[in-house]
Amino acid sequence: MSLEGVYDYVDAHADSFVEDLVKLVKQPSVSAKGEGIEECAILVEKMLQEIGFSTKIIRGEKGHPVVYGEIRSEKSDRTILFYDHYDVQPPEPLEKWMCEPFSGKIINGKVYGRGASDNKGNFVSRLKAVQTLLEVAGDVPVNIKFFVEGEEEIGSPNLEPVIKKYRDLFSADAAIWEFGGTDRRGRPNLYLGLKGVLSVELKASCASRDVHSANAPVIPNAAWRLVWALNLLKDKEENILIEGFYDNVLPPSSEEIECLENIPFEEEEFKKELGLKEFLQNKSGLKALKALLYQPTCTINGFISGYTGKGSKTVLPHEASAKLDFRLVPNQNPTEIFQKLVRHLKKHGFEDLEVIKHGSTEPTRTPINDPFVKLVAKTAEKVYGKKAVIYPTSAGSGPMHLFRNFLGYPVVSAGCSHPEANTHAPNENLKIESYIKGIKFIATLISDFAL
Amino acid sequence: MSLEGVYDYVDAHADSFVEDLVKLVKQPSVSAKGEGIEECAILVEKMLQEIGFSTKIIRGEKGHPVVYGEIRSEKSDRTILFYDHYDVQPPEPLEKWMCEPFSGKIINGKVYGRGASDNKGNFVSRLKAVQTLLEVAGDVPVNIKFFVEGEEEIGSPNLEPVIKKYRDLFSADAAIWEFGGTDRRGRPNLYLGLKGVLSVELKASCASRDVHSANAPVIPNAAWRLVWALNLLKDKEENILIEGFYDNVLPPSSEEIECLENIPFEEEEFKKELGLKEFLQNKSGLKALKALLYQPTCTINGFISGYTGKGSKTVLPHEASAKLDFRLVPNQNPTEIFQKLVRHLKKHGFEDLEVIKHGSTEPTRTPINDPFVKLVAKTAEKVYGKKAVIYPTSAGSGPMHLFRNFLGYPVVSAGCSHPEANTHAPNENLKIESYIKGIKFIATLISDFAL
Numbered sequence: 001m002s003l004e005g006v007y008d009y010v011d012a013h014a015d016s017f018v019e020d021l022v023k024l025v026k027q028p029s030v031s032a033k034g035e036g037i038e039e040c041a042i043l044v045e046k047m048l049q050e051i052g053f054s055t056k057i058i059r060g061e062k063g064h065p066v067v068y069g070e071i072r073s074e075k076s077d078r079t080i081l082f083y084d085h086y087d088v089q090p091p092e093p094l095e096k097w098m099c100e101p102f103s104g105k106i107i108n109g110k111v112y113g114r115g116a117s118d119n120k121g122n123f124v125s126r127l128k129a130v131q132t133l134l135e136v137a138g139d140v141p142v143n144i145k146f147f148v149e150g151e152e153e154i155g156s157p158n159l160e161p162v163i164k165k166y167r168d169l170f171s172a173d174a175a176i177w178e179f180g181g182t183d184r185r186g187r188p189n190l191y192l193g194l195k196g197v198l199s200v201e202l203k204a205s206c207a208s209r210d211v212h213s214a215n216a217p218v219i220p221n222a223a224w225r226l227v228w229a230l231n232l233l234k235d236k237e238e239n240i241l242i243e244g245f246y247d248n249v250l251p252p253s254s255e256e257i258e259c260l261e262n263i264p265f266e267e268e269e270f271k272k273e274l275g276l277k278e279f280l281q282n283k284s285g286l287k288a289l290k291a292l293l294y295q296p297t298c299t300i301n302g303f304i305s306g307y308t309g310k311g312s313k314t315v316l317p318h319e320a321s322a323k324l325d326f327r328l329v330p331n332q333n334p335t336e337i338f339q340k341l342v343r344h345l346k347k348h349g350f351e352d353l354e355v356i357k358h359g360s361t362e363p364t365r366t367p368i369n370d371p372f373v374k375l376v377a378k379t380a381e382k383v384y385g386k387k388a389v390i391y392p393t394s395a396g397s398g399p400m401h402l403f404r405n406f407l408g409y410p411v412v413s414a415g416c417s418h419p420e421a422n423t424h425a426p427n428e429n430l431k432i433e434s435y436i437k438g439i440k441f442i443a444t445l446i447s448d449f450a451l
Numbered sequence: 452m453s454l455e456g457v458y459d460y461v462d463a464h465a466d467s468f469v470e471d472l473v474k475l476v477k478q479p480s481v482s483a484k485g486e487g488i489e490e491c492a493i494l495v496e497k498m499l500q501e502i503g504f505s506t507k508i509i510r511g512e513k514g515h516p517v518v519y520g521e522i523r524s525e526k527s528d529r530t531i532l533f534y535d536h537y538d539v540q541p542p543e544p545l546e547k548w549m550c551e552p553f554s555g556k557i558i559n560g561k562v563y564g565r566g567a568s569d570n571k572g573n574f575v576s577r578l579k580a581v582q583t584l585l586e587v588a589g590d591v592p593v594n595i596k597f598f599v600e601g602e603e604e605i606g607s608p609n610l611e612p613v614i615k616k617y618r619d620l621f622s623a624d625a626a627i628w629e630f631g632g633t634d635r636r637g638r639p640n641l642y643l644g645l646k647g648v649l650s651v652e653l654k655a656s657c658a659s660r661d662v663h664s665a666n667a668p669v670i671p672n673a674a675w676r677l678v679w680a681l682n683l684l685k686d687k688e689e690n691i692l693i694e695g696f697y698d699n700v701l702p703p704s705s706e707e708i709e710c711l712e713n714i715p716f717e718e719e720e721f722k723k724e725l726g727l728k729e730f731l732q733n734k735s736g737l738k739a740l741k742a743l744l745y746q747p748t749c750t751i752n753g754f755i756s757g758y759t760g761k762g763s764k765t766v767l768p769h770e771a772s773a774k775l776d777f778r779l780v781p782n783q784n785p786t787e788i789f790q791k792l793v794r795h796l797k798k799h800g801f802e803d804l805e806v807i808k809h810g811s812t813e814p815t816r817t818p819i820n821d822p823f824v825k826l827v828a829k830t831a832e833k834v835y836g837k838k839a840v841i842y843p844t845s846a847g848s849g850p851m852h853l854f855r856n857f858l859g860y861p862v863v864s865a866g867c868s869h870p871e872a873n874t875h876a877p878n879e880n881l882k883i884e885s886y887i888k889g890i891k892f893i894a895t896l897i898s899d900f901a902l
Contacts, residue, residue, distance in 0.1 A: 092758060096660070154762055195665070199765070210876050211875070211876060213752060214778065215743070217734075217739075217746040225687075228686075231678055236676075273659075275658060276671070279669040279670070292666070292668045297667035299667040300672060301664060302766070303678075303756045304759035305751065306774070307752050308774075311809060312650040312774055313541050313875075314750075316750055321759070349687070396663070396665040424764075
């Protein structure tokens with residue numbers, strides 16, 4: 001099988017491949033709200049089946065279904081697994097989108113829509129790569145497994161029992177993770193690990209209803225209680241104040257630091273894109289990069305209380321709620337961090353706050369010198385014509401630890417996104433050019449993995 | 452003119468008097484949003500004219516119109532002025548209302564709707580009292596002026612130039628303020644002063660858009676900045692931390708303290724109604740009452756940032772906004788407090804926050820031993836059959852200082868509301884029984900004022 005034939009096939013079918021992506025983007029699948037989940041899982045299964053995959057919809061005791069697909073090779077016993085997710089982030093704030101968030105509208109060579117990059121674009125690019133190999137060669141060179149879950153964006157809270165129950169089904173020699181792409185200079189970026197995440201909600205409740213703010217000297221205010229409680233979690237020098245939060249934090253190895261030094265960190269472009277004069281605490285260069293990848297965080301994702309309309313309203317709110325996420329690094333454990341958070345609030349007199357755990361995943365990394373890492377890097381360089389940039393870990397999160405640590409194989413994240421994709425933000429998009437190149441990259445990677 | 456004849460007339464016309472109130476409640480007039488203002492001002496003028504008032508709609512350089520009405524007596528040179536407002540608080544949160552907020556629906560002997568008590572109920576009760584006197588006696592015993600403004604609920608930001616320009620028009624011997632009512636034991640409550648108020652909004656803006664929360668180690672978070680800034684304004688022991696905030700605070704006089712001791716503070720009922728085991732900082736009795744009336748405050752009215760929908764979203768918000776009000780006591784000055792707030796934020800490194808002033812009024816009080824106070828108290832006792840409870844000041848706010856200090860006459864607040872009226876909260880209402888009694892009280896007061 002010649003790669004030239006593969007690439008020609010991809011180019012000849014580019015329009016229909018884009019249509020397939022648009023079809024999936026048009027199907028809402030917001031896991032946080034449970035919106036369109038079942039419909040999207042069925043669509044994903046159908047797309048796998050159409051290409052020739054045997055499929056299975058796996059339903060755990062609770063949570064959204066996992067769509068599994070496999071196609072066996074007659075030529076090889078080796079297996080590569082693709083981890084993807086069909087769920088997306090909520091599209092809000094809606095007013096900041098230039099088109100409907102589930103329109104899949106094509107503007108200036110980009111497909112717009114929530115999920116266009118994260119992760120529907122990557123998923124469909126991988127599917128189209130397999131389709132291309134089957135069409136051109138009549139077979140796949142290795143066994144291929146697709147694992148497409150529906151709760152990645154809410155912290156994959158129900159995945160662990162599924163992975164443990166179907167351990168054999170998900171066995172593989174290596175896995176490609178859901179995200180990745182090229183940077184502003186067209187270099188393919190590979191990621192070897194993920195931070196963990198712990199998503200929580202803090203709720204303060206005081207009186208049974210809102211009252212006139214003239215009562216402020218005697219009636220407790222839920223917004224104030226929540227502000228004071230949050231202030232106990234992180235100070236303005238960005239120190240996380242939860243007792244024992246930094247215990248178990250593993251500093252980067254000298255090998256990792258060396259890797260960091262090779263990462264061309266495009267901070268000026270990033271700052272310019274976000275209209276920032278400087279990064280937080282004026283960090284820059286290696287220091288900023290190291291913080292991004294190795295620093296655990298505590299982030300307010302949202303806060304609401306009382307009157308938030310136009311003008312003013314002299315009201316004293318009885319309820320307040322804040323959503324937070326903690327990004328964790330090896331060897332922090334989300335369960336322990338949750339316990340430390342609850343203890344910390346209690347110790348400082350905020351035991352009245354309700355602390356709700358929305359989801360969590362553990363941090364994990366694949367070693368830089370793993371042969372699979374070398375293989376992916378080599379293929380990426382071949383396809384993109386530029387040396388791959390290796391990130392020992394990403395700043396992002398996901399349930400990679402279940403595959404890397406529990407199922408026990410190397411995992412590398414590499415994909416077809418681009419730096420202006422607006423992931424998790426309004427106007428998420430995927431460049432069609434990047435998408436098509438991504439299909440070629442995955443087709444090549446599967447071929448190389450067979451050698 | 453016999454008071455018996457007056458009371459009979461009121462009872463005989465109770466149904467039509469309620470209809471007049473419902474008509475006004477049905478007209479939305481939310482000053483914070485500029486909703487229905489012009490229509491409401493015209494309706495108020497029409498209601499005054501229908502009774503026989505000469506009217507004038509006064510438009511300042513900006514802001515909502517003031518509706519003025521007067522009716523002159525042939526028997527007396529004395530003048531009483533009624534200060535009311537036709538604007539109302541925003542009705543939100545809408546989902547907590549048992550009926551449409553502008554329905555004026557009657558349920559179990561109460562008229563429900565935003566403004567039913569505050570202040571449309573009081574305004575119409577006064578109007579109906581004058582109507583009754585005119586119908587029964589053919590004349591009013593003293594000159595009567597109605598001053599009905601449209602920005603009370605947003606801090607009357609444009610009233611001062613109007614008062615100064617029409618100084619002569621608003622001259623009077625005494626004024627009855629917009630609010631008041633009976634307490635849980637049916638005792639009429641009179642209020643001789645108001646706290647000042649300063650309404651502000653704090654806005655934090657960081658990057659040009661929301662980003663994925665994985666970027667938290669390097670991208671500033673507007674929600675955190677606002678939490679830290681708010682934490683600089685008040686600590687959890689309720690101390691307001693703005694430098695110089697408590698300068699000029701006048702403690703209550705021994706005469707006022709004596710008055711406080713006579714106020715039967717129904718704290719258990721209040722706590723029970725709000726589902727509270729205890730007041731803020733476990734205050735009770737005289738200490739709680741004194742705090743309510745004499746303690747200046749800093750209240751978060753609302754806070755919004757980032758994702759506030761269902762579940763979780765790993766987003767880092769670039770904008771955050773909080774609305775606050777400060778309740779001020781003599782001799783604090785809202786303009787000075789605003790300057791101190793801005794300086795305080797700047798001094799502590801939060802000069803990037805936008806500080807918007809939404810409105811302000813100054814604190815003021817009429818002395819307890821003023822003859823008008825004694826007159827109102829005597830009339831109230833006569834009508835309600837119970838000794839009036841005198842509050843040297845209310846915990847609330849309004850532009851009373853312009854009448855009391857600038858126009859220079861005594862001002863007492865006395866009205867027809869009741870303790871479960873849910874002022875500024877969902878399900879605001881007015882008991883029809885209280886409303887009818889209030890009409891009789893005002894008719895009697897006007898008669899007594901003529902003696």
